[in-house]
Amino acid sequence: MIEQILADKVLEVQSMKVCPYKRTKPVLKPNFNDKINIIAEIKSKSPSYGNFILQKNIVEIYSKYAKAISVLTDNKYFGGSFEFLHEISKKTNLPILCKDFIIDKKQIDWAYNSGADIILLIVRALEKDKLRKLYDYACFLGLSVLIELHTENDLDKIDFDATIVGVNTRDLDTLKIDKNLAKKLISKIDAKIKIAESGVRNRNDIEEFLPYTNVFLIGEALLKSNDVESTFKELLCM
Template sequence: MKNILAEIVAHKHTEVAARKKVRSTTELEQAPMFGREGLSLCQFLRMPDKTGIIAEFKRRSPSKGLINGNVTVQQVTTAYTRYGASGLSVLTDEKFFGGTSDDLQQARSYNQVPILRKDFIVDEYQIVEAKAIGADVILLIAECLEAAEVKHLSTFAHNLGLEVLLEVHSESQLEKVSEHVNLVGVNNRDLITFQVDFNRSCELAPKIPAGKLKVAESGINDPAAIVTLQQAGFEGFLIGEHFMRQEDPARAFEQFVSTMRSLQNR
């Protein structure tokens, strides 16, 4: 199977170079949202009245094709927030995931919870962009960044007041966790083959450096899994396709949370 991640990252470098010519960093820094004080995903994940779920708005993926093209950002994200999402994740990659920066800006205008810019960040410019469109958190993917790049980009984000979620899916990648990484996400999906291995999170949880909030990502489609993952030390749960795959993602999220809370109260 071809390496999808390598293809995405190669395209991302070309895409970013083109965007720099259209809108300068100076222009981004003058955007109304650039000066806002960010919300802390770490804090929201630990609020007792929230669910710990980072609920995602995603239209399509390279592995599944179109996931849901019939719902709006407003419909879905406001429901996620209403039913207790600790944060939102919004895809902004257009070519491979059908997302846009406007999706995140819309989510920001309707919700007062932290928003993760879900993209393939390879350049400082994208971090300035994230701040300018209203994101509170950026994603860095250990699979496609060297340790020095993670350190540099996470420090750059920290200096702009953004939190950093570093995504890993092997023990060796934990060596890339640096000072300004706030959250470590274990992706159960192999980014080379896009296959899911749910045990990945539980195996890596005890090895994540102390002081970093643990987030489980991908393949979570059962409320009982949240309870298991919480017992393994996870405080955040990034869930995307499971809700977006449903005809009514808002209703699916409400039912998932209701079942999850019943299990937690047993």
């Protein structure tokens, strides 16, 4: 599946115009100093689940309990857009993670000017040299970068000191979750901030990962919840 997504992304990037927005607020740096830190995700749909119904006050709730908000900007597979990210950035004081399949500087420019503070770079989606160039460019703009891994082979592509590294428990081809593989990989990462992405649905999952990391990117569990605040309180043990 990842190969088809990337092929579509190449066509999308080729047709991208200049971003109509101009950044007006300073770039925010994420703060993950609590016992448990959640990056709460917003998306309209996903290949693994289908369509989500977004609550009207979801940004307000996220701003109350999360440490950052992840916004999908891929439209075809996740129903997102940079316009959507821009609107959310105006409604919160939390750092915003632009989550997309970034393969070109143009996407980083759009993310920056739309109000993102962090971008995602998926190691599997990029050649080693391209990964480094995009990382350096984002840092030049003052953005933080979340480097996403899934297998040990991904580690070979990182020849720079990445501050934020995440492990996606979901295989982007099969969409299957492997928490044991993720825990093993997180334990091998030498980064200031380590993030467990996907597959964290309840308090038991949090407890399972706490020996390895205390930062979690969570979407589905929150987006499917009929009581988002209660779900946050369960995850945060409040």
